Amino acid sequence: MLLQIRRYAILLALAFAAWVASSPAAFAVDTRGNVAGRAQHHPQTARFPDQPGNQYAVLGEIEWYFEAESGDAFTLKPYARAELHDGGDTFFDIREAVYLTFGDDWELRAGISKVFWGVTESVHLVDIINQTDFREDIDGEEKLGQPMVQGTLLRDWGTFSVFVLPYFRERVLPDRTDRPGFGLDVDEDAARFESSDAEKHIDGALRYTQTFDDIDLGLSYFNGTAREPRLIPDTNGTALVPFYPLLEQYGVDAQYTTEGWLWKLEAIYREDDIESYGAGAGGFEYTFVGLFETAQDLGVIGEYLYDERGRTATTPFQDDVLIGLRWVLNDEQSTEALFGVITDLDGGGKAVNLEASRRLGESYKLNLDARLFVDTRGDPQLDAFGRDDFVRVELAYYF
Amino acid sequence: MHATPVSRYKNSRLSVCLSALLAALAPYAASAETPEEKGLAIAIEADKRDYGFGDFEAKMTMLLKNKKGDESLRNIRIRTLEVDGDGDKSLSIFDEPADVKGTAFLTYSHSKEPDDQWLYLPALKRVKRISSKNKSGPFMGSEFAYEDIASQEVDKYTYKYLRDEEIDGRSAFVVEQVPTYEHSGYTRRVAWIDQERYVPLQVVFYDRKDAKLKTLSMSGYKQYLDKYWRAEAMYMENHQTGKTTLLSWADYAFRTGLSDADFRKNTLKRAR
Numbered sequence: 001m002l003l004q005i006r007r008y009a010i011l012l013a014l015a016f017a018a019w020v021a022s023s024p025a026a027f028a029v030d031t032r033g034n035v036a037g038r039a040q041h042h043p044q045t046a047r048f049p050d051q052p053g054n055q056y057a058v059l060g061e062i063e064w065y066f067e068a069e070s071g072d073a074f075t076l077k078p079y080a081r082a083e084l085h086d087g088g089d090t091f092f093d094i095r096e097a098v099y100l101t102f103g104d105d106w107e108l109r110a111g112i113s114k115v116f117w118g119v120t121e122s123v124h125l126v127d128i129i130n131q132t133d134f135r136e137d138i139d140g141e142e143k144l145g146q147p148m149v150q151g152t153l154l155r156d157w158g159t160f161s162v163f164v165l166p167y168f169r170e171r172v173l174p175d176r177t178d179r180p181g182f183g184l185d186v187d188e189d190a191a192r193f194e195s196s197d198a199e200k201h202i203d204g205a206l207r208y209t210q211t212f213d214d215i216d217l218g219l220s221y222f223n224g225t226a227r228e229p230r231l232i233p234d235t236n237g238t239a240l241v242p243f244y245p246l247l248e249q250y251g252v253d254a255q256y257t258t259e260g261w262l263w264k265l266e267a268i269y270r271e272d273d274i275e276s277y278g279a280g281a282g283g284f285e286y287t288f289v290g291l292f293e294t295a296q297d298l299g300v301i302g303e304y305l306y307d308e309r310g311r312t313a314t315t316p317f318q319d320d321v322l323i324g325l326r327w328v329l330n331d332e333q334s335t336e337a338l339f340g341v342i343t344d345l346d347g348g349g350k351a352v353n354l355e356a357s358r359r360l361g362e363s364y365k366l367n368l369d370a371r372l373f374v375d376t377r378g379d380p381q382l383d384a385f386g387r388d389d390f391v392r393v394e395l396a397y398y399f
Numbered sequence: 400m401h402a403t404p405v406s407r408y409k410n411s412r413l414s415v416c417l418s419a420l421l422a423a424l425a426p427y428a429a430s431a432e433t434p435e436e437k438g439l440a441i442a443i444e445a446d447k448r449d450y451g452f453g454d455f456e457a458k459m460t461m462l463l464k465n466k467k468g469d470e471s472l473r474n475i476r477i478r479t480l481e482v483d484g485d486g487d488k489s490l491s492i493f494d495e496p497a498d499v500k501g502t503a504f505l506t507y508s509h510s511k512e513p514d515d516q517w518l519y520l521p522a523l524k525r526v527k528r529i530s531s532k533n534k535s536g537p538f539m540g541s542e543f544a545y546e547d548i549a550s551q552e553v554d555k556y557t558y559k560y561l562r563d564e565e566i567d568g569r570s571a572f573v574v575e576q577v578p579t580y581e582h583s584g585y586t587r588r589v590a591w592i593d594q595e596r597y598v599p600l601q602v603v604f605y606d607r608k609d610a611k612l613k614t615l616s617m618s619g620y621k622q623y624l625d626k627y628w629r630a631e632a633m634y635m636e637n638h639q640t641g642k643t644t645l646l647s648w649a650d651y652a653f654r655t656g657l658s659d660a661d662f663r664k665n666t667l668k669r670a671r
Contacts, residue, residue: 030671032500067671100669104660107669116524141523152665159665211515211664216528259513259581260532289533290584293607297536332463332471332540334499362472365498398497 012097012111016066016074019099033062036396040179044387048183050176056084059136061095072101074111077145081136087177091135095145107152112145115163117207117220119255119264120281122303122322122342123315126251126266128222129205131169138180138371138385139353144169158210165203168193168225170242180373180388186231187239193225194245194273201225201246214258220251226272228314247272260287264303279307279315283322299326301340311346316381319346333359347378360395367394438558438574445597446553452627454480454657458650461541466641472496473539479550480657486510487550488662492670493539503670505662506531508550513580519667526667535584542613542635542644544584547604555580561589566601567618570594585612596620598628606639613637623653 040055059081067073077096083089098111118126123140130143147167153160170188174181195201203224210217229242249270256263267280283303291298301324307313324340337356344350352372359365369392376386432440461473474495480488486508493502501521508514514531534546556576564573571591578585586609591601599617606612619631633646660666 032497034498065671073669073671102666102669104658107666114524116526154660154663154665209665214515216664255528257515257528257530260530262528262530287530287533289582290535295537297533330537330540332465332469334496334540359496359498362495363497396498398500 012099015099016076016097019074028067030065030067031062032065032399033060034396034398035060036394038392038394040390040392042179042388042390044389046179047387048176048181050087051179051181051183052085052087052177054085055088055179057088058082058084063096070101072099074099087175089135089175091172093133093144095143097145105154107150107154109148109150109152112147113150114143114145115150117218117251118253118266119216120253120266120283120303121264121285121301121324121338122283122305122320122340123266123281123317125268125279125281126218126220126253128220128227128249128251129163129165131171131227133172135172135174135178144172158208161207163203163205163207165205165224166200168199168201168203168244170199170244171227171229173231173240173242179390180371180385182231182240182384184233185239187234187241190234190239191229191242191244193243195225199225214256216255216257218251218253220249220253222247222249222251230314245272245274260289261285275309277308277313279309279313281305281317285326287326295330297326297328297330299328300324301326305342311380313381316344316349316351316379317342318344320344335359344379344382349376349379349382350374351382363398365396365398367396368392369394434560435558437560438576439553441560441572441574441592441597442553442556442558442576445592448597449627450481452481452624453654454478455623455651455653456655456657457629457648457652460647460649461539461543462645462647463541464643464645471540473541475539478657478661480659480662486514486552488659489550490662490670503667505664505667506549507662508552510552510554514549517664517667519670524668526664528664532582534580534582541646542637542642543633543646546578546580546583546585547615547635556588563594564591566591569600571600596628598630611638621651623651627653
């Protein structure tokens, strides 16, 4: 897999070099990035041997943005992570290597890129283009670069995009020594695909978005290799083998914004050879502005999460409620915290989540994350992480 | 986000009627005019003088200082498009602090309805529609509230002329302005409007308890396109916390050819 990505990267680098060489005009180069150190502590004894109590990592990314006078641009954004504890891995990815050209009412992107679809806080059901890096974080928000050609029309009647996705990225999953994890290695090299073209199956997607006054609407269709694998124990029972079926996904996401209220809805319908099902998430965020005559804001978040598959769902969030608070201090250091509890209405399991951050000085940022998995016995999917509660502290330097 | 807290009026029917009426009454105005009418007339005149700028781009630096003297810097680029018959469209792109670099903030301001606002978060590639109720909240942790730097429309306030007064060696109208929009953090503002150029020289803000909250002083006015005055420095002092923000403008460029296409939610991803 890495080899394929490298080949793409080399091709893109060559194309980029040719573009630079052929353009007589000067380039504007904009650079930004960050490097971070991270420590993660697990207070409970691990369920599986070889799972450490503490994990450490250094990670960083840098983005170069080369802009021609015409506005055409090439973005290059490598990412690297080195885990420093026993059994830790190093990981390298090209998050972006994409060429952009555009006119008044169209855009074309080609290369490795990233898109985000959706509105809800608790889950990201509709968002399917980019693969998830679950080793970086289990919240599903850390994404791998996806090779694509994306054409977009920007018209009065809406924005319409066509995606051609020529190469598939496997999900990055925890291995035997990772926490939260399954205590088993995931044998990515043995991954199986429904398509005989395996990773080279060409996936496609369509996306339409439009703003109707206070409503922002998105419709999407995806046809290709599932981003979420089914994990099947291998014959020895020592590793999990991912299986990636082909699927079709229809998605809708909408937000109604009024006064202090945000009303949100995401729904998908998925169909593959084995099953077809619907899933949805919806709810609200209400913000109390200027709390107690201070500059602080407090947002209250409520979302309901549903998956038609119920207990057989591949997600623990099949009949769950998120109650959350977003506390924004609006101070010079941009201090803020997001606290949420997702409760399973079925089995009673709870996923507790805290994300807090504060700028230090001009260039540093301190992040504190905590995740607890409580009363997980009635919730088989969540129970795998039942003893993997953790607190994570990260200090990042931005430039 | 147009940063001149002077009201600008657009080509609405009301404005045409009012202008015609004021022109017709002008010779008699001095005696017949009530303080409210005179306050409104000043706002309309200021708005008229700033009408027709088309679009502009500028760089904005904010130097935040707390009571202890700790300093913090913000660098933001602003693009604004004048919209006929409605509030301006504006795009702010954050350059500093580094952790928010690339964040973009798009506003469609309206004179009657609440503004529409979208925030682009580059790390997630996510565009979020956000509630515009948060008018009174601090902008980037500064002493400027969103409502202080938002596009100012005549309809957003009611007016009352108080007196003439000299300030910084210039003659000014002193006008009380009461926000008509919801969720303002102020009961009222008192503005000193330059009688010659119709631009604000000083604004005093009163909080919801009508206690004196902040004073904004504007200086270094320069004229662009032989018509439009813009302040180089806007100094906001919070009397209740002792914090200050010095907002400096640089590199103003008018009529750069911006159009609606530069202010779209769906192209925020490539806003630079």
